[in-house]
Amino acid sequence: MNKTDLIWHNGKLVPWDQAQVHVLTHALHYGSSVFEGIRVYATPSGSRAFRLRAHTRRLFDSAKIHRINIPYSAAEIDAACREVVVRNKLTDGAYIRPIAFRGYGDIGLAPPDDHPVDVSIAAWEWGTYLGAGALEAGVDVCVSSWQRVAPNTIPALAKAGGNYLSSTLVSLEARDNGFQEGIALAADGTVSEAASANLFLVRDGIIYTPHATASILTGITRDSVMVLARDLGLDIVEQAIPREMLYIADEIFLTGTAAEITPVKSVDRRVVGAGTRGEITRRLQDAFFGLFDGRTEDRWDWLEPIDEPVRIEKRA
Ligand code: PMP
Numbered sequence: 001m002n003k004t005d006l007i008w009h010n011g012k013l014v015p016w017d018q019a020q021v022h023v024l025t026h027a028l029h030y031g032s033s034v035f036e037g038i039r040v041y042a043t044p045s046g047s048r049a050f051r052l053r054a055h056t057r058r059l060f061d062s063a064k065i066h067r068i069n070i071p072y073s074a075a076e077i078d079a080a081c082r083e084v085v086v087r088n089k090l091t092d093g094a095y096i097r098p099i100a101f102r103g104y105g106d107i108g109l110a111p112p113d114d115h116p117v118d119v120s121i122a123a124w125e126w127g128t129y130l131g132a133g134a135l136e137a138g139v140d141v142c143v144s145s146w147q148r149v150a151p152n153t154i155p156a157l158a159k160a161g162g163n164y165l166s167s168t169l170v171s172l173e174a175r176d177n178g179f180q181e182g183i184a185l186a187a188d189g190t191v192s193e194a195a196s197a198n199l200f201l202v203r204d205g206i207i208y209t210p211h212a213t214a215s216i217l218t219g220i221t222r223d224s225v226m227v228l229a230r231d232l233g234l235d236i237v238e239q240a241i242p243r244e245m246l247y248i249a250d251e252i253f254l255t256g257t258a259a260e261i262t263p264v265k266s267v268d269r270r271v272v273g274a275g276t277r278g279e280i281t282r283r284l285q286d287a288f289f290g291l292f293d294g295r296t297e298d299r300w301d302w303l304e305p306i307d308e309p310v311r312i313e314k315r316a
Contacts, residue, residue, distance in 0.1 A: 026102035031162025033101035034062035040094035048303035138265035150187035197256035251278030
């Protein structure tokens, strides 16, 4: 991890090493945290956070699902995210990690509504998530023996700390077996998503991706890719995807804040298409990365300036 100077912790910027919590913090025991990951890109008009407001909205949605009362407004969280980037002098390749979690107080499973909720925001430099060259050459993936949480068990739409026990098992198994990423199936055996990214496949020129009901996190990159695909006049369908469709796809790619748009070159050692980045994947990457070098016009207001820091104090 590339340490920076300051972390925003409950309304104040504190030195990186001093952003600490008590061992009886509720979230440490029960996974009762909600978090986000946001990328900052260098663009011709300066540093921009990609869809910061959408990420903050999802943070509040996740908190609402879990009844975690964040003691700040969305605008305050947005401002604090920008402040952390600016004050740490981060520009291109920065990753922002806001987290809100049940803090130290009651260790019971049904804490009172006024139980302390801590909010921290760190930012650091982060390059290509799935390894250098992955964006062009693609990655080898496997279908995991671990499935995603079933509907009405742990809510998949919330980006909560506890959900990542599942992602960690999928990732460790993939790594141990020599793959760069694992794909989890949903409880019904259809395709869900990768450990930390959404999945798309292409067959006969049509793009398919699992529906929100397939126990996925509805990614912000997923949404962006769907908008860009439609903008390019491509057909895109959200539907249940049988596992074996992965083996006969012409192209597969993963999307996420960390993964960006990463091609998949094999699944369970079966080569995807020609084993190289497919044409539709390349066109979508072009449109996506074009947002950051000015080739794609940002008609959706996705690139948000980060250089307007505002100092916030925690509400009483
Ligand atoms: N699914 C999971 C489980 C994830 O952790 C992520 C990364 N946040 C995604 C999908 C992709 O979401 P996003 O595009 O919003 O980063």
